[in-house]
Amino acid sequence: MKTNSLSISSNNALGKQMYQLISQLYPICRSITGNGFRETLRILQNYIPLEIREVPTGTEVYDWTVPQEWNINDAYIKNSQGEKIIDFQACNLHVVNYSVPVHQKIGLDELKKHLFSLPDYPDWVPYRTSYYKESWGFCLTHKQYLALQDEEYEVYIDSSLKPGSLTYGEYFIPGETSQEVLISCHSCHPSLCNDNLSGISVAVFLAQQLSQLSLRYSYRFLFIPGTIGSITWLHENEQRVSNIKHGLVLTCVGDAGKFTYKKSRRGNADIDKIVEYVLEESGKDYEIIDFFPYGYDERQYCSPGFNLAVGCFMRSPHGSFPEYHTSADNLDFVRPQYLEDSYQQCLTALQILERDRTYISLNPKCEPRLGKRGLYRAIGGQSEEALNELAILWVLNLADGEHTLLDMAKRSKMAFDAIYKAAQALLATDLLKEL
Amino acid sequence: MKTNSLSISSNNALGKQMYQLISQLYPICRSITGNGFRETLRILQNYIPLEIREVPTGTEVYDWTVPQEWNINDAYIKNSQGEKIIDFQACNLHVVNYSVPVHQKIGLDELKKHLFSLPDYPDWVPYRTSYYKESWGFCLTHKQYLALQDEEYEVYIDSSLKPGSLTYGEYFIPGETSQEVLISCHSCHPSLCNDNLSGISVAVFLAQQLSQLSLRYSYRFLFIPGTIGSITWLHENEQRVSNIKHGLVLTCVGDAGKFTYKKSRRGNADIDKIVEYVLEESGKDYEIIDFFPYGYDERQYCSPGFNLAVGCFMRSPHGSFPEYHTSADNLDFVRPQYLEDSYQQCLTALQILERDRTYISLNPKCEPRLGKRGLYRAIGGQSEEALNELAILWVLNLADGEHTLLDMAKRSKMAFDAIYKAAQALLATDLLKEL
Amino acid sequence: MKTNSLSISSNNALGKQMYQLISQLYPICRSITGNGFRETLRILQNYIPLEIREVPTGTEVYDWTVPQEWNINDAYIKNSQGEKIIDFQACNLHVVNYSVPVHQKIGLDELKKHLFSLPDYPDWVPYRTSYYKESWGFCLTHKQYLALQDEEYEVYIDSSLKPGSLTYGEYFIPGETSQEVLISCHSCHPSLCNDNLSGISVAVFLAQQLSQLSLRYSYRFLFIPGTIGSITWLHENEQRVSNIKHGLVLTCVGDAGKFTYKKSRRGNADIDKIVEYVLEESGKDYEIIDFFPYGYDERQYCSPGFNLAVGCFMRSPHGSFPEYHTSADNLDFVRPQYLEDSYQQCLTALQILERDRTYISLNPKCEPRLGKRGLYRAIGGQSEEALNELAILWVLNLADGEHTLLDMAKRSKMAFDAIYKAAQALLATDLLKEL
Known part of the structure; x- marks a missing residue:
């Protein structure tokens, strides 16, 4: 239920x-x-x-x-000793998202055209994408970037970009x-x-x-x-x-x-x-x-x-x-x-x-008698201690089809919940209907 | 007249x-x-x-x-010695307004159910009413309340609640x-x-x-x-x-x-x-x-x-x-x-x-010539010392049927009285009519 | 051109x-x-x-x-020695503008009725006019005014006030x-x-x-x-x-x-x-x-x-x-x-x-693809550095026929010029039309 x-x-x-x-x-x-x-x-x-x-x-x-649909299995950069210095398996941010497949050996200068790092945050790997222009690239920490030697690198991206x-x-x-x-x-x-x-x-x-x-x-x-x-x-x-x-x-x-x-x-x-x-x-x-x-x-x-x-x-x-x-x-x-x-x-x-709804009072001319409906205290003369009663008066006063309950809560500076409960009580006693 | x-x-x-x-x-x-x-x-x-x-x-x-119509002749509380300790004749707030008639002897505990006082203001008698629930009660100072002994009291309210x-x-x-x-x-x-x-x-x-x-x-x-x-x-x-x-x-x-x-x-x-x-x-x-x-x-x-x-x-x-x-x-x-x-x-x-009325200028295109109507100083070139003249100009300018005199007073930051007098002068010279 | x-x-x-x-x-x-x-x-x-x-x-x-048309050739005040003590040729403010012609000898008391000076600024000549009331007068420094002797003066204004x-x-x-x-x-x-x-x-x-x-x-x-x-x-x-x-x-x-x-x-x-x-x-x-x-x-x-x-x-x-x-x-x-x-x-x-014009987007449902029109950077993922691109997005978003370019500049808090240039670029790529 x-x-x-x-x-x-x-x-x-x-x-x-x-x-x-x-x-x-x-x-x-x-x-x-x-x-x-x-x-x-x-x-x-x-x-x-x-x-x-x-x-x-x-x-x-x-x-x-x-x-086209992009999928990737693996990617890395190996140095001239064959060591993986950048490995997609360790962090998938290392590959520029939507990189086309590549597998080639290139020198440092050429490699750098495909690298992204953050000099201000040398331990973080940036996230980069190239959805709408065919290219490939790697992201790495700036520390990794600075450690690169002038040698030949093997770059490998086993990705596919195909209809899907x-x-x-x-x-x-x-x-x-x-x-x-x-x-x-x-x-x-x-x-x-x-x-x-x-x-x-x-x-x-x-x-x-x-x-x-x-x-x-x-x-x-x-x-x-x-x-x-x-x-x-x-x-x-x-x-x-x-x-x-x-x-x-x-x-x-x-x-x-x-x-x-x-x-x-x-x-x-x-x-x-x-x-x-x-x-x-x-x-x-x-x-x-x-x-x-x-x-x-x-x-x-x-x-x-x-x-x-x-x-x-x-x-x-x-x-x-x-x-x-x-x-x-x-x-x-x-x-x-x-x-x-x-x-x-x-x-x-x-x-x-x-x-949050909009209501209309069914008793719009003067206030209805709350007492006979059990919505009012019995002994008059005290000051404004009865807050829920005030919520009832607000709802009755503003139930003209032009105020939502939230409008009432804001105008009365009362909690939405108090206004909502007052509206429920008035609905239950047939003093209100929804617009 | x-x-x-x-x-x-x-x-x-x-x-x-x-x-x-x-x-x-x-x-x-x-x-x-x-x-x-x-x-x-x-x-x-x-x-x-x-x-x-x-x-x-x-x-x-x-x-x-x-x-029902409520009337009251007298009311009091007497202690066991027959002394009036609360007397309606001394202060009509002593009786809860709309109290039904009562005349009986009751003990202190029962009496207290019908008493109202103000602990924070021990010298003041509160005002209480019971218009829409039949009951009776007395209001008294908190000092009076505290002085009550555990004895039998005579309560008397000579009121009537009848069609009227x-x-x-x-x-x-x-x-x-x-x-x-x-x-x-x-x-x-x-x-x-x-x-x-x-x-x-x-x-x-x-x-x-x-x-x-x-x-x-x-x-x-x-x-x-x-x-x-x-x-x-x-x-x-x-x-x-x-x-x-x-x-x-x-x-x-x-x-x-x-x-x-x-x-x-x-x-x-x-x-x-x-x-x-x-x-x-x-x-x-x-x-x-x-x-x-x-x-x-x-x-x-x-x-x-x-x-x-x-x-x-x-x-x-x-x-x-x-x-x-x-x-x-x-x-x-x-x-x-x-x-x-x-x-x-x-x-x-x-x-x-x-x-506060709304006027329309009868000369809305350009300013009318005030001088020939005796509403303007003769020698030009001085700065804005003529405040009443300024009020006249404000009224003429805003007499478009969309501004009341109060609107003009507020917009011009001039006294309502000055604006009102200017409007009277303009009415007298047929430069204005009421909308 | x-x-x-x-x-x-x-x-x-x-x-x-x-x-x-x-x-x-x-x-x-x-x-x-x-x-x-x-x-x-x-x-x-x-x-x-x-x-x-x-x-x-x-x-x-x-x-x-x-x-009537007013013209003036000359004007002066001469003292009893025949010395020009006020001379229109020296400063044309000396004559009350629109003064009628006058040529007469008068005493100091009578003269003073036609003089204007500024006690608070004793070295300055005031500017006065009398367009709509026929009169004549001279303006002079307050120093000149104070130096006037109780003697006979020759006042001369060679002006004309004639149909023209x-x-x-x-x-x-x-x-x-x-x-x-x-x-x-x-x-x-x-x-x-x-x-x-x-x-x-x-x-x-x-x-x-x-x-x-x-x-x-x-x-x-x-x-x-x-x-x-x-x-x-x-x-x-x-x-x-x-x-x-x-x-x-x-x-x-x-x-x-x-x-x-x-x-x-x-x-x-x-x-x-x-x-x-x-x-x-x-x-x-x-x-x-x-x-x-x-x-x-x-x-x-x-x-x-x-x-x-x-x-x-x-x-x-x-x-x-x-x-x-x-x-x-x-x-x-x-x-x-x-x-x-x-x-x-x-x-x-x-x-x-x-x-400042009002435009309508020709691609109002979702953003158009800016990249294929050369209006967008290629590599995504960077933060908001491309301000002109932002201007383009603002113009596209507000080009609903209800916002002028100035409205856009104010709402975006961007320079009018940037918004204007963005609109020009969008017009050039057929993404916008004038309302």
Whole structure:
């Protein structure tokens, strides 16, 4: 039997489960296509009944084309002594993602044209991609780079770039209405934990929880390759897009930083108001930032032709921390308590979204007599101690069809929960109806 | 002959008259129905030609029913020696308002279930009511409470609760138009001065003054029992409610606190803008607070089915001072100068309301030549010393049918009076007409 | 061949030319009519092909009448020794502008009724006019005034006030569209440099520069007598007024003070937003002030019957500096660098006005693929270093027909120029069209 009670774990038990999922996904070499992505989705199927979709290479999706599928078995650089000085098996970031196959011997000068390192962070391996231009390359620590001798090297990348398909995962939880909430995570990055195994993991556990509840909205969870994945989904599902009333992109939700919410392009969508309200009420440190057309898949959802009410929920935003897109975004960079805290704020926001409705008073002229309905204290004359009674008065006063419960909570400066409970009490006594 | 000049007394002569009226009304035991309320209205009839209305017990008024009429002759508690230790004749707050009759002997434990005192203010008697639940009780100082012995007491309340009527007073001053300004005071409290003999007294003197003036608006003064009175009036006069364009509830206007104006539910009604402007211009300390659905009869006037432009004008708001609803809200707590100051601010606001109109320039293209109409200095070249001329220019510039005189005063940062006089001069020279 | 490149002089070469023009115009005795005004316009014709218009005395222009033409040859006051103690030839401010002719001998007491001096600035001669009341008078330094002996004086003003015409200059630069930008300068003041030879000079050089450019808007430059000139122009050209979409009154643009922009009566017109943006971006000290119906010809352009989007661009506003309307507003009070700086800000604003358009994305659903159009870097994964790319993304995202380029610049906090260049690149690749 479905219920609306939301059970939250103590001692970060849920956070530890999320972290465990991240740990399991961490070693896999994902890309925007290929078997690493498929393997990732299959693991998620152990948690939620995800459907796995394949869109063939060459499919036209708006201005884009689904690319060839990339797979990789192995890669290394050997020095003239035949020693593997760079080994894909040790860290899949070592290979520029989408590198074409190569096997040749080259000198240091030529090799350097294909190497990427971070002089400011000499122990970290950067993450680089070359999706839309055929090339190959290796990423390495700057220490490794500096240690290179002027000798001949053997470079080897056993990859393939062939017609195949783009893979994504989709989980649809039907609710009372066909109106949808979209939760979208880019899932194409290889061994990078905060960006975005954290988003994937929080989304999986949100989906698990929501599937246990009686829901007003339908929920659509997407685990897609960044950019090309959302473009592909939007193209393939254009007739459904108008059902999406609210949405969140989840990314970078496992680090120790404060919460960051990037508003939808609309800037004043319900989801924007609700997330801001939840973060404000949380008492935690947070920042609300305006939409800008850079970042993750909110760029596509908020393109002017769709302009969906989709914001981006983060802790430290992409690009704001030095570990971003390097090997330092590892299993030490994300922690169970931050994952669980992110999950908790999202769930609270979704709970308000579920409960935030517009009502009309059935007794709009003067206040109704609360006492005869058991909604009022008996002895008059005391001052304002009865807060729930005040919530009832607020709901009655603002139940004019122009205020949502969240509007009432904000205007009254009372907790959403108190307003919600007051509305429930008034519905139960036939003093209110939904618009 | 009626004039528009408003004479204000010096030396608080008017304030002293208001205080005198309060002193006369103070001893009467009022309630939401009954003879105390009638006696109060008869005294007000010495000042203004109030009509006294009676609405029978049992009349259905929206969700409410006019209650039985309550009257009381005497009440006391005697100790076992037959000494009156609590005496209604000494202070009518001693009896819980609307107590049913009782006469019996009871022990201390049983008695205590019917007693109300204030441990934090051991010398004050609280004010308590039980309008909608049949019960009885006594209020006493906490010192009296603590002095009670474990003995047998005789409790006696000679009250009656019988079919009768709800009484209220209404004074209608007709103006040029049928559009009405409502001034409403709850008048049901027994010996409590600030809440609300102060509101009654200021309203009476405002009514007296306004009746001497040539008025644009019609004015309706209501002296009603709180809550049930405004509900009854609204129900009995529903067809007239749409005439009410502006209104004020007057309460707690005699204490030493700063002014407080609680805006109407609309929040940006003319009356809200005008009162805020008057208080700002007064140079006195004040606070503007948003509407909330608690307080006095503005709760009913601003219920969503009416949503009238009625604010609440106060000094210290109900509940914000410890004397509120206790015997300490007595003749020492209100002072003539504060009463007169409240009267003055209200009168200034009503004067602006009367004068605040929307005009259209009859010479909208370029400025008219003021000089040939005697509205301009002769020698050009000096800098902006001619302030009244500037007021004329402001009125001409903003007389586009979209700005009231108050809008002009605010935008120009000039005194309303200067703008008003400029408009009068322009009307006199046919450069302006009312919209 | 016309181009859109705007060349700005270094070393204030342009400012020096503007100053040179001011120096040439300074000695001429101008008034709201007469030969001084005509001579001024003829000098301007050396710079721009100004058309000189004459409107006959007696022409009714709205509430006003074109006055008699005033001309003056000479004027002086001689003492009893026959010495010229006040000489119009030395300073044309000595005669009250529009003085009727006079030649008589009078005593000191009678003379003083016709004298104007400034006790606070004893070395300065004030500027006074008497356009609409027939009288005569002299202005002198307060030192001169105090030195006057009790003797007989010969006063002589060889002026004439006869039917003639009101003269103004107009220069129309046609652009691609009939929509007009109005640049208006009052040009009626005699030897006063900041007010308003500075405005005249900056306008002349702006006109010269604009006439070299390929323009979207048509530009109308007016050199008119204050008040009566703008009233006359509006009356004579009422059918053209609706073409005026933007405008600036230029005055007091040569002094050392910070920039001051007085907004149009509308307050949020495009010209208001653009000038504020330009001044903000300039990094210089500036102040934005709201419209008020006092000042110069913006009073007429912004009268409610026209309500044109015309602001007033100044450095130190009229009346805010002691030299205003005195002989101290001389050639020392204005400087080439300030003139050129004013010119520069105006030109930048007009350039944005020219370029600020509204576009629609031709690829509104999801982002277009920039890479295949040469608008994107090849190797992904780096953080936000590519600022121009960000400008491209902003333009694409906001090209929904509801945002101008300036809106985009403000929302993105990017320079207008970067946004403009991005839009040009997108137009060139057929990703954008103008609304």
